[in-house]
Amino acid sequence: MIMQDIIGGIIQEHFDIESGLRAIAVFSEDRDNELRIIEVNENALPTGQVEPFVFAPQEKAMIPIYIADVTPDEWEAICNGQILLPDGWPKHPIRLIQRDVKNEVFAGTSLS
């Protein structure tokens, strides 16, 4: 399975599981052999921080996933530079995948 399919599968699955998920911001390239994502989730606990958890590589998803949930308001604050991303993460996502419009938006990144 190629990396693009693996990542696409993970993202689709997360949209399926999380009804409150409005968008997934992807901060890694397909060639990176890892997935760094921020999930903009209406059901996230607001904390004013972006702290990722790590999913270790496993059978189907053979890459580590670095994943943090934020609320839509926190996402706006991230876009405005009021909430900082973890050290080493790009300043802007490489892709922003929204649930409703079913397409990708490039960095710039407001959900409205």
Next chain:
Amino acid sequence: MKYSLAQAYLEQAKADFESYKLLKISDQPISQWLHFLQMASEKAGKAYLAAYGSSSDQLRKSHLAFGRFIRILPRNKVIQRDWKITSEQLKQYLNQIHPIADRIERLAPALSNGPNAEYPWMLPDGEIRVPCTHDFKDIVSELESVRGRNLLKILERAISNSQWHKAFRIL
């Protein structure tokens, strides 16, 4: 024994959870065992954040780590397999325990202007309340419900289950 930061947090969470259990069956005030339960959940959550590589300083400033952890669990395949249920079932199960998990975490004085398990607090009319004489009635009855018992199962698993640790790269 040498620990990674994540393992160190888990080890301390384990000790806090054991203290909670001992105090719960003792004659000590409710605040005392709630305090240890709050600390166990806080440190368990932070252990899973530490696996990413967060520093001690960052982790000290983190809050609601356990609540965030249980919200992310249904998206982890290994956890789904361990429970032998679908992600949807796991999510429904966990949705029921979010409120009580959040209430336990908010017993930390830094997250509460009112009742907490550690320091006295003042009511709007100026009356001062003391944790060790407070009955924490709502939280205690929640903890005795099915939801509360399920929360304790999840916490115990988060602290002790090596499959869960591997799934979140706690090495």
